[in-house]
Amino acid sequence: MNESKPKVYLTREVVPAVKTRLRPQCNLHINPEDRTLPREDLLREIQDAVVLVPNSPDTIDAEVLEAGSKLKLLANFGVGYNNIDVDAATQLGIPLTNTPGVLTETTADIAWGLLTNVARRIGEGDRMIRADAWEGWGPLQLLGGDITGATIGLIGMGRIGKAMIPRAKGFSMKVIYFNRTRLDEAEERALGIEYASKEQVLAKSDFVSLHVALVPDTHYLIGEAELNLMKSTAYLINTTRGPVVDEKALVTALREKRIAGAGLDVYEQEPTVDAGLLPLENVVLAPHLGSATIGTRTKMGMIVADNIEAFLSGGPLPNIVNPAALG
Ligand code: DGY
Numbered sequence: 580m581n582e583s584k585p586k587v588y589l590t591r592e593v594v595p596a597v598k599t600r601l602r603p604q605c606n607l608h609i610n611p612e613d614r615t616l617p618r619e620d621l622l623r624e625i626q627d628a629v630v631l632v633p634n635s636p637d638t639i640d641a642e643v644l645e646a647g648s649k650l651k652l653l654a655n656f657g658v659g660y661n662n663i664d665v666d667a668a669t670q671l672g673i674p675l676t677n678t679p680g681v682l683t684e685t686t687a688d689i690a691w692g693l694l695t696n697v698a699r700r701i702g703e704g705d706r707m708i709r710a711d712a713w714e715g716w717g718p719l720q721l722l723g724g725d726i727t728g729a730t731i732g733l734i735g736m737g738r739i740g741k742a743m744i745p746r747a748k749g750f751s752m753k754v755i756y757f758n759r760t761r762l763d764e765a766e767e768r769a770l771g772i773e774y775a776s777k778e779q780v781l782a783k784s785d786f787v788s789l790h791v792a793l794v795p796d797t798h799y800l801i802g803e804a805e806l807n808l809m810k811s812t813a814y815l816i817n818t819t820r821g822p823v824v825d826e827k828a829l830v831t832a833l834r835e836k837r838i839a840g841a842g843l844d845v846y847e848q849e850p851t852v853d854a855g856l857l858p859l860e861n862v863v864l865a866p867h868l869g870s871a872t873i874g875t876r877t878k879m880g881m882i883v884a885d886n887i888e889a890f891l892s893g894g895p896l897p898n899i900v901n902p903a904a905l906g
Contacts, residue, residue, distance in 0.1 A: 585629035586649075587887060590616045590637050591656070594873070597880030604891055605630070622646050630887055632656050633663065635867075636849060641667040652890045654883045657870070658682055660900060661793040661820060669904045676886040676898040680738065681878035682870035687742035689869045690788050690818040693842025697814050697863045698724040698786070706860075724785065724812060724839055726750050732784030734777065734800070735791035735819070736762060743788055744770055755780055759796075781808040786816060793820035801825065806832040814840045818869050821846040830855035833862055844869050 587605040592613065601607050608624065610616045615636040616624070625631055625647040632654050633639050639653065644667050653668060653675040660677055668675050696702055700721040707713050707721075731747045733740045736758035747754050754772040757780045761767075767774060777800075781787060787809060791797045801815065802825040809815065815838060817824050826847045832838050833856070840861035846852050849867060856862055870879060882898060889896050899905075 585651075585891070586627055587630040587632065588624045588628040589632040589656075590621065591634045593632075593656070593880040593883070594877045596877060597884050600881070600884045601887060604888065618643075625650060630654055630890065632883055632887075635659060635662055637662060639663040639668075644668055644671055644673060647673075652676070652887065652896075654886045654890075655900075656879060656883050659792065659820060665901050669901045672904050672906065674890075674896055674902075674904045675900045676883075676896050677900055678879040678882040679898060681882060682875050683738040683742045685872050685875040686739050686818055686869040687746060689844055689865065689871075690739075690743060690790075690816050690842075691746045693816050693818065693844060693863050693865060694786055694788065694814065695726060697816075697840040697842040697861070698726050700860075702863045703860050724814065726752070726786075728752065729785035730755060730783055731786045731788060732756065732775075732780035733772075734758075734780060734787065734789050737790060737792070739818075740788075740790035741770070743790065744772060752786075755783060777805075778808055781805055782810070784813055785810065786814050788816040789819050789823055791819055791823060793823055798822050799825045801829075803828040803831070806838060809838050811837060812839050814838065814842065816842045818844040821849060826853045827855070830859070833859050836861070 584606040587601060587607050589609040591610055598607060621637060621643060625643060627649055628647060629649050630652045631650060634656050639662060641664050650673055653663065653673055655675060655677045658677050658679050660675060663675060665675060700723045704721055727750045730753040733743055733754065733756040736756050744754055748771065755775045756772050757775060757777045761774050791800060800823050806828055829841060830853055833841060842863045844865040845867055852864060856864060870876060886896050886898055
């Protein structure tokens with residue numbers, strides 16, 4: 580390893596192709612453990628790192644950034660960066676890049692998987708079989724909610740929200756949506772979707788799927804009041820970030836059958852999942868798998884490498900999030 584090259588530190592492993600691409604250009608260091616890097620290790624490793632590649636479970640706050648006296652780039656492995664104090668990075672003149680675009684379809688796929696799984700009670704059936712409790716077909720066994728022809732309400736109409744539309748249309752669903760900024764009417768017509776207030780989306784939908792970024796305004800976007808607006812036969816799907824939903828309020832709504840079910844890929848305090856969710860049959864729990872395919876994780880790694888290479892060669896950063904950091 581050539582120690583004269585800048586140190587690039589990855590808090591988690593990446594697919595081999597990304598390492599092969601980066602190794603000739605830098606002094607690549609990677610967390611050797613297949614687990615989130617302990618904070619003391621992060622604080623040590625960042626001291627001489629020129630580039631840090633963090634992942635969503637890493638808290639990159641002002642203390643971490645200030646410990647990185649040589650740090651010149653944060654090349655985030657992921658599109659979401661709510662774990663990073665962007666203001667502190669900007670003030671310190673450290674640009675942040677992310678990996679937009681390449682995980683849109685895979686994340687929409689997992690939302691769709693959760694939707695079909697919870698509505699058709701596949702997880703419950705799986706548990707029944709594994710517990711050797713299945714006594715054969717029954718006319719009233721594990722009856723779920725209809726998907727085809729139902730109304731889906733999309734909250735958030737960015738890339739992933741839009742990627743849900745063809746999936747829903749493939750199931751002949753009516754699509755309504757709420758977004759902070761309404762699309763123009765020509766685009767709504769072309770997409771075949773109708774705009775409604777958040778309250779109307781919650782009240783009218785058979786499935787509510789969340790596709791907003793986690794920012795201060797969307798923290799607890801769905802709490803007790805919002806869950807109370809939903810139909811008792813409706814399902815909530817969350818593949819964005821856990822704190823968009825008040826998990827305790829969701830547990831109560833599910834326990835009291837105020838909604839029919841939920842499909843979750845993200846949690847308020849990952850990897851801790853509210854203990855109240857675990858005994859409930861009407862929730863499907865996935866361990867933050869939204870972008871977890873070989874193809875997507877490879878593309879994410881390649882975007883990280885694109886940004887690191889651009890930085891090393893002094894070129895413009897293709898996916899900069901905080902251009903103000905560059906002055
Ligand atoms: C993302 O890219 O934001 C995924 O959730 C992984 O962190």
